[in-house]
Each structure stands twice: as C-alpha cells, then as structure tokens.
Amino acid sequence: MSVRPPAIVSSAARRFLRTLLVVSTLIGILLGARAASAQTSPPPLPPTPSPSPPLSPGDKASEAQSAPPENATPPPATTAGAPAFGAANPPTAALLDEKPTEPFAFGDFGWLNGANRQHRALLDSPVFTGSFLLDLNYAYSFNHPIDDTVVGSTALSRSDELTIQFVGFGGDLHWEHARGRFMTQFGYRATQIPRNDNSTNKGQFDPSTALRYISEAYGGYHWDEMHGVNVDVGIFMSYVGLFSYAAFENWAYQPSYTSDNTPWFFNGIRLQMYPSEVFKGELWLINGWQSYGVFNEIPGIGFQVLYRPIESFEILSNGYVGWDTQDSPGRTRVHSDNSAELRYYNSPKSFFHRAAFSITLDFGFEQGDGVTGFGGSGKEFAAGSNVGGSGCTNSTPCDQNFLSGMFYHRMWFYGEKIGWTFGGGVMHNPGRYLVLAPTGAATPGTPVTGFDMSAGTKFDSWDASTTLDWMPDEVQTWRLEYVYRAASVPYFAGHGGVTSPDGYVTTAVPTGWRPDLVKTEAKILGALLIRF
Numbered sequence: 001m002s003v004r005p006p007a008i009v010s011s012a013a014r015r016f017l018r019t020l021l022v023v024s025t026l027i028g029i030l031l032g033a034r035a036a037s038a039q040t041s042p043p044p045l046p047p048t049p050s051p052s053p054p055l056s057p058g059d060k061a062s063e064a065q066s067a068p069p070e071n072a073t074p075p076p077a078t079t080a081g082a083p084a085f086g087a088a089n090p091p092t093a094a095l096l097d098e099k100p101t102e103p104f105a106f107g108d109f110g111w112l113n114g115a116n117r118q119h120r121a122l123l124d125s126p127v128f129t130g131s132f133l134l135d136l137n138y139a140y141s142f143n144h145p146i147d148d149t150v151v152g153s154t155a156l157s158r159s160d161e162l163t164i165q166f167v168g169f170g171g172d173l174h175w176e177h178a179r180g181r182f183m184t185q186f187g188y189r190a191t192q193i194p195r196n197d198n199s200t201n202k203g204q205f206d207p208s209t210a211l212r213y214i215s216e217a218y219g220g221y222h223w224d225e226m227h228g229v230n231v232d233v234g235i236f237m238s239y240v241g242l243f244s245y246a247a248f249e250n251w252a253y254q255p256s257y258t259s260d261n262t263p264w265f266f267n268g269i270r271l272q273m274y275p276s277e278v279f280k281g282e283l284w285l286i287n288g289w290q291s292y293g294v295f296n297e298i299p300g301i302g303f304q305v306l307y308r309p310i311e312s313f314e315i316l317s318n319g320y321v322g323w324d325t326q327d328s329p330g331r332t333r334v335h336s337d338n339s340a341e342l343r344y345y346n347s348p349k350s351f352f353h354r355a356a357f358s359i360t361l362d363f364g365f366e367q368g369d370g371v372t373g374f375g376g377s378g379k380e381f382a383a384g385s386n387v388g389g390s391g392c393t394n395s396t397p398c399d400q401n402f403l404s405g406m407f408y409h410r411m412w413f414y415g416e417k418i419g420w421t422f423g424g425g426v427m428h429n430p431g432r433y434l435v436l437a438p439t440g441a442a443t444p445g446t447p448v449t450g451f452d453m454s455a456g457t458k459f460d461s462w463d464a465s466t467t468l469d470w471m472p473d474e475v476q477t478w479r480l481e482y483v484y485r486a487a488s489v490p491y492f493a494g495h496g497g498v499t500s501p502d503g504y505v506t507t508a509v510p511t512g513w514r515p516d517l518v519k520t521e522a523k524i525l526g527a528l529l530i531r532f
Contacts, residue, residue: 107311147497157188256406256425263290335364371400380456388454400431424464440498490517
C-alpha cells in the first residue's frame with residue numbers, strides 16, 4: 001500500500017499538458033506524412049526485382065516498391081528519331097539505377113540479437129505474408145517449487161513440466177500503399193503479459209481479457225518517399241531492451257532484466273521514416289509503458305533511432321516519457337534504452353563461421369509525487385507508520401530510478417547450424433517500479449504476504465546464462481540453456497512456492513503461512529522454437 005502525496009500539478013494544468021503533448025506529437029506525425037505526400041516523383045518505371053534478406057517486423061519499411069527520388073537524373077534530350085549514343089535505352093537504365101533502395105537491404109542482418117535469421121518468407125503472397133510461431137519449453141528448477149511456478153520472468157512461466165509458452169499466427173497485409181499486421185497470442189504468455197499491466201484495472205470491459213490473445217494488431221499507410229515512410233495505428237512491438245518478443249529471434253531464451261523488465265509492446269500511433277538506406281527514425285504517441293490503457297490523464301510519448309552503416313554494426317536507441325503510476329498523475333517516468341551490436345568475425349567457409357556481441361545500457365527515473373530520480377532523503381516508512389511509502393513525501397522524496405546493463409556474446413559454427421551464447425546483466429531499481437511483480441500469495445497488495453513494491457524499497461539483481469543452439473534449418477531451433485539469477489532481497493520462487501502449502505490454488509492458505517521467496521535461482525531449460 002502506498003500513500004498518495006498532494007498533486008503538484010493542478011487538474012487544469014495536467015489537462016493542458018495532455019492536450020499539448022497529444023497535439024504536438026500528432027502534428028509531428030502529420031508533418032512527416034505530409035512531407036512524404038508532398039514529394040514529387042518522375043513517372044513510374046517498370047518494376048525490377050531486387051531480392052533482399054528479410055527484416056524483423058519493427059524494421060520493415062514496406063513490401064511495396066519504392067518510387068525513384070525526386071532528384072533522379074532526367075533523360076537527356078536527343079534529336080527526334082535518333083537514338084542516344086551507346087546502349088538501346090540508357091535514360092531508362094539510368095533512372096532504374098538511381099531508384100531508392102529498400103532500407104537495410106544492402107546486407108544480411110540475420111545475425112543480430114533480436115532479428116529474424118530467415119532469408120525468405122515461407123508463407124508469402126502478393127497481398128499477405130503469413131507467419132506462425134511456436135515456443136515450447138521445459139525448465140528444470142534447482143529450487144523445485146512445489147507449485148511449479150516461475151517468478152520474475154516473461155520468458156518462463158512454469159518449471160519442471162512441459163510448457164506451451166507461446167503460439168502465434170498471423171502476418172502482414174500489403175496492398176498498394178495500405179499495410180497492416182496482426183499476430184495472435186496463445187499459451188502462457190496470454191496470461192503473463194496482461195497481468196503485468198495495471199492499467200487494465202481502470203474502468204470497465206476488462207481490457208486484459210479483451211486483448212490478451214493479441215500480440216500485434218495495427219493498420220497503416222506507406223509512402224514510397226525517401227526510403228520509406230509509414231504511419232501505423234494499433235498495438236505494435238516496442239524493441240526496447242533489444243531482445244525480440246519472439247524467442248526464435250534471440251541469442252538466449254531467458255533475457256536479462258534490461259530486456260525482460262521493459263516493454264514488449266506499445267498501443268498507439270507510430271511514425272516511421274527512413275531518410276536513407278542505413279537509418280530509421282520513429283515517433284510514438286502511446287497509451288503508456290506496455291499498457292493497454294492510459295493510467296492517468298496524459299498518454300506517453302517516445303522515439304526510436306536505428307543506424308546500420310555497414311552489415312556488421314548496429315546502434316539502436318529508444319526514449320520514453322510518460323505518467324504510468326496509478327493515482328499519481330504528477331509522477332513522470334523517463335527512460336533511455338541504448339544498444340550496440342558488432343559482428344567482429346565472419347568467415348562463411350570456415351567451421352567457426354562468425355562471432356558477434358551485443359551490449360545494452362538503460363537509464364531511467366521517476367520524478368514527482370513523493371519520489372525523485374536521485375538524491376532523495378526519504379525512507380519507505382514514516383516514523384511510527386507501517387504503511388509502505390508513507391515516508392516518501394514531496395518534502396522528503398525517495399530515490400526512484402532504473403540503471404541496468406547486459407552483455408551477450410555469440411559464436412556460430414558448422415555453417416550456422418550451431419550457435420553458442422554466453423552473457424548476462426545487472427539491474428538497480430530502487431522503488432521497484434520496473435520489477436516484475438511476483439504472483440500467487442506474493443502478489444503485491446495481498447494482505448500480509450504480498451511482495452512490497454512501495455516507493456522507498458530497494459532492489460538489485462544480476463544474472464548470467466549460457467546457451468547452445470542447434471539450427472538444422474531456417475525454420476527450427478533446438479535450444480539448451482543454463483541460467484542463474486540473484487537478487488538483493490527474497491524474490492524468486494523457493495521450494496515452498498508462492499501458492500499454498502501444497503501448491504494448489506484450491507487449498508486454503510492457513511494463518512501464518514508465507515510464500516517461499518528466496519534470493520537465488522538456477523535453471524536448466526530446453527526449448528523448441530518454430531517459425532514459418
């Protein structure tokens with residue numbers, strides 16, 4: 001339970017700020033769309049095939065062919081009836097040569113952590129590109145929780161039993177300039193992901209049930225200008241924290257905290273602009289931080305920049321500002337997510353095929369309504385009080401920030417059929433506002449037994465893993481992984497579990513019983529990942 005300090009910003013001022021943010025962000029999106037629409041192009045030319053490796057869903061500009069740039073060289077004047085000197089039709093050839101390229105199509109980026117390694121879409125057609133994802137796992141926990149429950153993960157849900165973690169099917173629709181994407185979501189993720197969104201507790205019609213079986217659903221418009229401009233509206237992947245929502249695309253199965261504790265999706269409007277074949281910029285107006293709804297009166301805003309100057313290097317940065325704490329409209333959340341990936345060795349004809357690494361550093365904080373990013377003087381409990389957060393006031397705010405990093409190194413062998421990854425990361429999160437809440441009797445807010453998520457609390461953690469992949473073809477990955485995780489406070493499920501004395505939800509919890517939370521956990525997991 002937390003205490004809500006008096007709001008710093010008046011209701012009228014908050015409404016003004018909300019309107020200003022919405023209008024300014026929409027103006028930015030509309031200006032980008034208008035700039036694309038205002039581009040002039042020479043008459044269309046016959047399309048020419050230009051096959052390129054596929055991009056991950058968040059990076060794909062369009063399936064449509066791009067129009068030539070407005071500064072394309074015009075055909076030179078010639079005497080009527082006299083062919084130009086040289087080839088049969090040099091003006092047309094010159095224009096075709098200067099046609100804008102598809103962004104990032106100059107190289108094969110399937111090696112990236114979080115990218116699809118497939119070189120062609122298996123379920124493709126002129127108007128629809130289908131996709132099917134299957135994620136099965138078995139996780140052996142050395143803690144052996146009696147309720148087989150995993151705490152603090154979105155990649156794993158159950159231990160010591162075969163689990164259908166994720167099943168999704170859908171794809172991309174593309175016809176002329178119209179575009180859209182939908183992807184369903186079944187398996188345990190259909191329960192895990194919605195439960196991490198407290199905005200669904202606001203109002204009626206149960207958003208967590210209404211949307212739990214959808215992982216992506218948006219429609220939009222594509223302009224063949226620059227190297228592609230898109231506007232999309234709906235639910236789309238965030239790519240904050242580098243790792244993809246689809247485990248098939250990742251170097252490891254259990255992501256470190258920097259990825260697992262940051263958003264997998266956003267719900268709102270997205271503008272994508274590709275001014276060159278090596279650069280992408282995005283602007284977002286979204287309901288909130290991985291939320292189906294809006295927590296307070298003001299939506300969140302964000303951006304992404306992606307730079308791939310060469311095939312072996314990538315820089316990715318995401319930023320976010322929002323108001324995502326229930327009943328605290330004056331509390332502002334700021335987050336910066338930054339990654340770099342480098343493939344430093346590549347020898348396609350050798351048994352040791354290639355090697356690469358990724359590094360991600362995140363920085364964030366919350367400010368207002370009893371908390372401050374850094375330098376706070378408050379404590380969790382006020383003198384004589386046992387109410388969590390009561391000591392965090394505007395005059396004595398508590399520290400509330402997020403500092404994290406992760407590093408992964410991967411090597412490929414035997415013609416990319418074998419992959420070996422090792423890595424891990426750390427997280428510092430006083431205030432616990434980005435800690436994945438435990439479940440069961442440890443659910444925050446549960447009297448006596450709930451995990452404390454109040455302002456003024458402390459949380460530090462680290463993890464390490466090593467992963468071995470067998471990839472006999474581009475459709476399947478067989479994965480074996482060992483992961484060790486630790487926290488500064490009891491957090492992970494111990495042998496006693498978090499449900500009841502015998503692990504069943506149908507068993508009454510007697511007075512005095514407590515969920516068994518421990519500071520460490522170790523797992524060996526196997527997974528089968530399929531993508532069509």
